[in-house]
Amino acid sequence: MSNKISKNDWEALSAYLDGQLSAKELDRLQKRLSTNAELRETLLELRKTRQLMRSQPRVKPPRNFILSRDMVGSRPEILPGWFRFTPALQFTSVIASVLLVLVFMGDLLALRPASMGRTIALDNALQAMEMAEPLVEMDTEGMAIEEALEPPPAMMEKSILGTPGAAEKLESESVFGQTQPAEKTSPASPILAAPAGEEMESEAARAPDAVAPEAPAEAELAQTQSIEAFPTEAVVMLPHLESAATEELPWLESLLLANQYWWRVLEIFLVLLALVSGLLAVYLRRVTTP
């Protein structure tokens, strides 16, 4: 029979016996009872069970359980004063969690597209340079570009350490150079080719114009896209576009990117705050609840 009576029916019948149904629930159940014989029989059995349970006598304790000093020590435990901060800790944990979600969402919405754009910018710039490469190779002076793009370690060192003017120029040209030191020092990065020498700048700008008139149009298109998506590398890679990049850079994106480090710090801080305050609140609750 119990298989045909649903869990909700059982709950309603049980609450009905204890007078715990609302007027609406009571009315509904009574209507069902008047038409459902099975439900009535179940109610009868449930009532009988309840009466049997309630007919049970109290068990008499075999002895008194009074305590002695030996059993409990001198005084009740003194709770640490900071246990009163439990509600504040719970509140802090909740607020930190909410802020964390907001910051994380902001991070995803504001910074991730920029990062994606950065990847696209690099791809586009590299493609443009690859397209220009065979044409440049035809020009003997264009070899400087290849050398600049793939400099031997010794030359690389020389270009960085030996030409302080170029390095300074890189820093001055790079909008976000200070926030990306790793990229600046990586010898495998083509970005580093830019400050390798002033020769590269002049030759790279001149070679496509001289050799292949079609190349600049494609390269310019890719450069423009890369500037719009993530201008930092584009500016470093192709310094002659610096002014255009700076003009087209949205101020909000610039601000967000410049503060990307602080976003990370904020996220980590909120995670730690939520975790520590939450765990501390749980611990205090367990300590103070017998």
Add this chain to the structure above:
Amino acid sequence: MDEKALISEAQRGELDSFNRLVLEYQEIVYNQAYRMMGEGPAADDATQDAFISAYRKIRSFRGGSFRAWLLRIVTNACYDELRRRQRRPTTALEPLDNNDEEIESPHWMVDPNESPEQTAERIELFHAIQACLDELPDDFRAIAILVDIQGFNYQEAANVIGKPIGTVKSRLSRARMQLRNCLQSFWELLPSAFRLVNEGSP
């Protein structure tokens, strides 16, 4: 002296005041432990441990129902013990004395106004119900004992287990359903007086 004053004194370390509270509540606490554990010695230990714990933690009592607070302590003590055992205590057909020998009629069950047959029937019912209680999950058993044996209302029971009333409602209905199914197997063995329980209004 009223309960509030006794609690305040106990919080200041007055053990005598606390012991007066012990005498007041030891029967209800012991009954909860007895029905939870299903046997006297374990209930005795749980009750004693609960009162010791209650005295030590009494400064964390922030008002409300002291009875519910005590029952929460003893119920948690029973949970701990049951978990520690990792097995259900076997239910003796008859209560055991200190020498682990069966007691036919425990002193608290003897009623001078009853015939020996009536007393035997009552004991039989007592053990049938305890056997069915022992088959319930711990959470359901605690609620069934609180509401149907101790006579707590839903709100008090919710305070004891630290859950909302909806949880009490749900657990109680499921406990009653399982108890009904279990007691059906005892139905023919039950005393006729209990088989013919009058159907009163709720």
